[in-house]
Amino acid sequence: MVKGANNPRDEASGRSLRADAKRNRDKLLAAADGMFSERGADASLDDIARRAKVGIGTLYRHFPTREALLAAACDERLLALAKKSRMRQASMAPGDALRAFLEDVVRHASMYRGLATSFGIVLQNGSPGCHATTEVGLELLEHAQRAGQIRRDVEFEDVVCIATAISLAASQSPARRTRRMVAMFIDGLRGAGVDDRARLSQEIEK
Amino acid sequence: MVKGANNPRDEASGRSLRADAKRNRDKLLAAADGMFSERGADASLDDIARRAKVGIGTLYRHFPTREALLAAACDERLLALAKKSRMRQASMAPGDALRAFLEDVVRHASMYRGLATSFGIVLQNGSPGCHATTEVGLELLEHAQRAGQIRRDVEFEDVVCIATAISLAASQSPARRTRRMVAMFIDGLRGAGVDDRARLSQEIEK
């Protein structure tokens, strides 16, 4: 339980919330998670407010954009993902830990049906879970690179792109394809043989 | 000019169209292409009908879904893509021709802003352009595989997934990343060294 993540603060301002406001925020979060789970990431905001028994204006006050609401609703699960990934860092080979992380992120990017489309924006939201996930991911990547298991020229942004990309593609095609795509991508990140390497860097740079 | 592709037939039924219906269809197509180009793939269908000076019902009669309209609007450009790719088949090494094809498809999947999201569905639409593109792509893949430049276990569906995935990711991030991602993916498809290959097939199957 990371208690600090649940304190009564408004995302944008960081100010403390009045008791009733905090209550409303929690009700909105619960309602949003339920609604997003049942009907996907493009569920009606009106319905969410109604389920939370709160005026629609209150929803907008707490979460000015749909992405802000999505990020807040995802937050706990992203924190859990970060924690799990950090533990793997100790027990697995660096390259394998990165692949496991990539698979997890792909899964989470489709936590709600249709979430993948905006997952990139959601991750930039700066909520605790987003921050933690980004941090572990970066560590895992650097670790794998120092171990020589992943190309040096891969940036963390590439990994995020790849994850959302696979997730987006996977949501439109049978599940078995996901695993294939992760494996293929990791293979690409791993780097080609000695002969290929020089030609490849030429291909990549300009 | 492939004249056969422009004949006055309704996509679904295949029956010939009355002269005024054919005229309306063409006006809708022109209006749709303009509107999609200006405002993206989620442009208002009402606006398109209005620009075509046609009742909204007429739009629905000709194109029952938004994807059908998108596919029809894309069709000429997809035919051109297929033709260009077929020409490269003669003049380039099989692996390079496939990469060029992949880059083209990625570009076309974002022909209109926001198109990538539904590009998979659009490609399954069966219009002449979609059909031609699928056909060349399949040939290019098999050709590259026979030449030993691409793994045998890659299916054409994978290539489509990859293309839309990259396109989707690219639309949310700087342009220079696209090229990197294509290169990395192709690297993945190419296959790892001899030692890696056995482990990788294990990873992929189940």
Add this chain to the structure above:
DNA sequence: ACCTGAACACCGTTCAAGT
């Protein structure tokens, strides 16, 4: 056979009024 557009059921967002 085809076209038209009013009618319907939705949706997101704002903001004046209330506590």
Add this chain to the structure above:
DNA sequence: ACCTGAACACCGTTCAAGT
């Protein structure tokens, strides 16, 4: 300081009436 919900401006889709 925060909440409420009516009001506004949209959107996709259908279908009875018209040619």
